[in-house]
Amino acid sequence: MAAAIRLFFFFLSTFPAALSSRGDVLELGDADFDYLATEHETMLVKFYAPWCGHCKKLSPEFDRAASRLKGIVQLAKVDCTAHSETCGRFGVSGYPTLKIFRSGKDSAPYDGPRTADGISQYMKKQTGPDSVLLRTHSDLQTFISHYEPSVVGVFSGEDSARLSEFLKAAALLREQFRFAHTTDLRLGAEHGVQSESVLLFRSPRLSSKFEDSVVVFSDHLTISSLRRFIRDHIHGLCPHMTTENRERLRVRDLLTVYYDLDYHLNPRVSNYWRNRVMKVVSQYSGRGLTFSVANKKDFLSELEDDFGLGTEDGGDLPFVTVRTKLGHKFTMREEFTRDGQSLARFLDDYFAGRLKRYVKSEPAPERNSAPVKVVVAETFDDIINDGDKDAVILFYSPSCPHCKKLEPVFRELANKV
CATH class of the missing domain: 3.40.30.10 (Glutaredoxin)
Structure with a gap:
């Protein structure tokens, strides 16, 4: 009995990190990494530092992914401030670093999504045979x-x-x-x-x-x-754009229709709108524009920041935007009609070059006759690029002391030339 007790306390002192695991994420350290990593056919390890802001942001997503992957893929973490030997051995130089291990051996860097859904889907593909x-x-x-x-x-x-x-x-x-x-x-x-x-x-x-x-x-x-x-x-004529695949879709000029899309909870409504989109865009395929549908709730901040569209715009009807690979942005201001005619008119105007690009801009000044013209984003091309003169532009910040010092000199120069 005494020998068994001593063995138990020896185990406690030898493997402190693993025994202190919370939830479904296994905590590993210098003493037990090799011992425990070999027990798992596939394991995703997060190397982190407690003070790292990106690590803190990832932590709840990583924990949720671990719960979803329980019994399929083991997720683990190593605190590199406490276990520098292990982190150094695997070449960790920044935080967080994620690596895939197979039977205890470093197999590949993890370069997938950093959300619970994305991690879960990505790691499920790492299990089992290749085909x-x-x-x-x-x-x-x-x-x-x-x-x-x-x-x-x-x-x-x-x-x-x-x-x-x-x-x-x-x-x-x-x-x-x-x-x-x-x-x-x-x-x-x-x-x-x-x-x-x-x-x-x-x-x-x-x-x-x-x-x-x-x-x-x-x-x-x-x-x-x-x-x-x-x-x-693989994507077909009108794929479902998500936060995980958007960068792959945006390598080309892309029209996206945003609405309350949810294929898990409401597939009927999700396909109701998509079919109306498909009916229209099938007539415009092969003209250099690709198409997609997306859940507007997943892109609310992006719609507001990039296109000036708020949650109240359009009500329950879809939003329509175009984002080109050069970064030009267009929005359909007409209300989306169920017969698809408004979308068809928007596409006709887009291909005819009649649409005005959306530019996030301050309002243009009502008076602008001084020698130094005030330029905002919306008037930049008209004032700078469409004239027959060269332009000298001062890009500044109102709070910058060097800018304040330069401003009267810049105005004096404008008066002279």
């Missing part, structure tokens, strides 16, 4: 009946060269897309293919009569060609 083996029709239906799109390879046998290349692509792209494969060609026949192919199943929640739910890739299969095919087709 799921489908044996039956039931397996296929279960896999493609998912909230996210699915990529399924159909091959003639396990020795197929195309299957080998497909699995390499799945290993590289698993963080972005869901992959599965089968060696039973009959599963492909159900979707109109008779030979080796790759099928891209768009998300069932976004099914629409205005586009195909399944797209077939039958070209020469390489990692690059498959990546390009998925990138060009």
Whole structure:
């Protein structure tokens, strides 16, 4: 008994960090990191400092993700101010640093979202095989009946060269897309293919009569060609933009329709508006503008800051904006009509160049005849870029003492020239 008690207290002193874990996030330190990390097939570790503001902001999201991933992926954290040896060993130089470990070994940096939803979705893709083996029709239906799109390879046998290349692509792209494969060609026949192919199943929640739910890739299969095919087709005509995928969608000129969209709680209303958008924008595809729908509650601050739209604008009707890859912004000021005609007029005006860009600006001064003209964002192009003279511009802050000292000199110069 005495030996058992001594062993217990030895364990307490040897593994203090792990035993002090709170909630579902495992706390690790110099003494127990290697010992405990090897027990988990997949683990996401947050290396942090208690004083770090970004770490504090991440903490509640990380904790919520840990609860959602319980039993699937272990989340852990290391306080680098107390356990510098472990942090130094894994090359941690800034906070927070997130790394993915597999069976105790540093596998890859985590470069995914920093929200609970984003972390959960990203890490679920890190578990299991790179590509799921489908044996039956039931397996296929279960896999493609998912909230996210699915990529399924159909091959003639396990020795197929195309299957080998497909699995390499799945290993590289698993963080972005869901992959599965089968060696039973009959599963492909159900979707109109008779030979080796790759099928891209768009998300069932976004099914629409205005586009195909399944797209077939039958070209020469390489990692690059498959990546390009998925990138060009996975979103479809009008994807659901979220805070997690917005940067990928905004690499092109993008029109977004914002409304009370929620595919978890209210899929019927979510698709009611999206179908009205799809009916209109399907007539404008291929003209250099891409399209999306989004939940306006997820983007309220952005709508207000970037487009001057408040929560009271439009009521329950959708907002419509365009953001180009050059940063130009446009808003549809006309009320969104259920027949889609207002959206069509907005698009006609956009492509005809008749829309005025939205610019966040102070009001232009009523009088502006002094030698030094006052320029605001809305009048910048008219005063500076459309004239036949060169311009000297003073960018200043009213509170800046150096600016105050320079201002009379600048005015004197304007009077002289």
